[in-house]
Amino acid sequence: MALFWHCVLLSCLVVASLISADMKLDCRPDYMTLVWTDSKSQTDPSLFRLGSCLPTSFTAREVVFNVEFSDCSFERLVTGNELLYTNSLIYTSSPDAYMPPFTIPVVCTYERPKDWYPMIYDPVFSTYGVEDLVFHLDLMNDDFSGPAESTNFPLGSMIPILARVEQVTHQPLLVLLDECVAATTPDLRPGLDLYPIITNKGCLVDSKTSRSKFEPRVKSSVLQLLLQAFKFALGQEVYIHCSISAWDPLDLDNTKKACHYVKDHGWELLDNPVYSGLCDCCDSTCSTRKRRSLGSDKTGLVQKAILGPLTITDLTS
Template sequence: MMAFLWRGALLLSLVAAISVYADMKLDCRPDFVTLVWTDSRSQTDLSLFRLGNCFPTSFTAREVVFSVDLNDCNFRRMVTGAHLIYSNDLIYTSSDSHILPFTHPVVCTYERPKDWYPLIYDPVFNTYGQGDLVFHIGLMNDDFSGPAESTTFPLGSFVPIMASVEQKTHQPLLLLLEECVAAATAELWPESYLYPIITNKGCLVDSKASRSKFEPRQKSSEIRLSLQAFRFELGKEVFIHCKLVAWDPIGLDNTKKACHYVKDHGWELLDNPTYSNLCDCCDSSCKSRRTRSLASGKLGIVQKAVLGPLTITDIKF
């Protein structure tokens, strides 16, 4: 009992201390939330803030901003009588001994619409289990709002692909595509003819010769790829073989990244272009290190997945 009271007192002291040097403004709109956190401490790295599993929309030396949809960021929704309550946590994670990690509650309360009902959405994905993580990968429609209505894509059109990981009780993880290749079979063999899409630990090499690109990330647990349909096994079944990586967001380096090539600019890091130097090795060799499992409390885990079949058709003139 005394230990519980001591922890409660410590938590109240931490919240009181935070309120001295920081200020949070929360604007709850019908469909989205804007949160502005202003911090006066020079040691605070505002890029390390997360709202649920979402990265900051923008940040400066003293201010971090989140402008997010209520359906994103793992907002928790609760209906109580006449009210609809959305709750989340603003999380700061840091290894700096001067700034302790902390969590701050974020709550938006609305009047419950008379015609409100729970959304039901069950996309058709390929699903893979790994411990208590569940990985998904699937073909999407043009705006990534639902599953693709067709698995046939004309040469030069875009193939929208989305992968995600259900994190359950794990700390927030960042999903990456470490490697993707196209093949004519659902299994890879030594003699398989392959078309490289992503290689070198997260480099979208196909983007150097096409308009393929990673789309802006909506959630840390998702990654979206607009892949321009390429000339490979035209009119036949094609399978895309990928390695999905769920990784600690603060453990990124040149072997754990998502990079695409921007014409007249060069390689760019998806999650923070300021650190695009992590992509410098994409034209040479990004040195690997052994992946450590989440079960041992380390950084992340890799899951193999196969997407398909899909068909790429030639353009008829």
């Protein structure tokens, strides 16, 4: 089909001129690339979001989003002879920061496909689409590009773990690890010796005494954890038991968060360090909020998952 590409730039140029920045948008048939360049480094690149997506990459002066229209909560609109994909570039700094928050519309416009017709559907809606949620917890290779080739890890090495939720057709969700413990059995029972990894509703407590950390997100529905292989149950089969949850990305609080400890800095919130105050309770008790009952352990906002068995070996012994 014939295509033409452009974006709505008027408001973009107004904001960009105020902070000596430039935004370039390249619309392709199924994806788009957005590049924000701030020549004076007045903004924090890590605080940009395109809809629900974090930057694909960034430097001190440049933020890049290379995303498909099926991600980031793009909205599709067909009007007249045009097909539009719309979203917003969001800067999420605190209101009292040097550069206050702002939002810029992002629009890719195409010629309407000649064979496109409105879909006929029944108006059935679900707030979270929980009936379609599928959670995953996987061991990955070193760069998270595929599954792990081995389940044996030397003591002190990094164990890449990926948690994700398949969102299907509902609104974008932020996946979190609420609790994770290591055990020597696939079943948790009273009196069992456990090794705490994540506690207190998203606090990576293992990071206080190790190199464990959360990696920057590639998308809201994916959480990457680098876990340093620990001394617990050396040479034995180990199972990692986790509670995975999925929430509205804009609804973080001290019970819905991902926090890790940064040496000489303290607790830091993965998804927006400006609001790391949500992690202050990690050294005490993070108050719980009663979750809505969803009637099923398999399709709710919270899911139990087990990873393993894996083995941690001490090469010095």
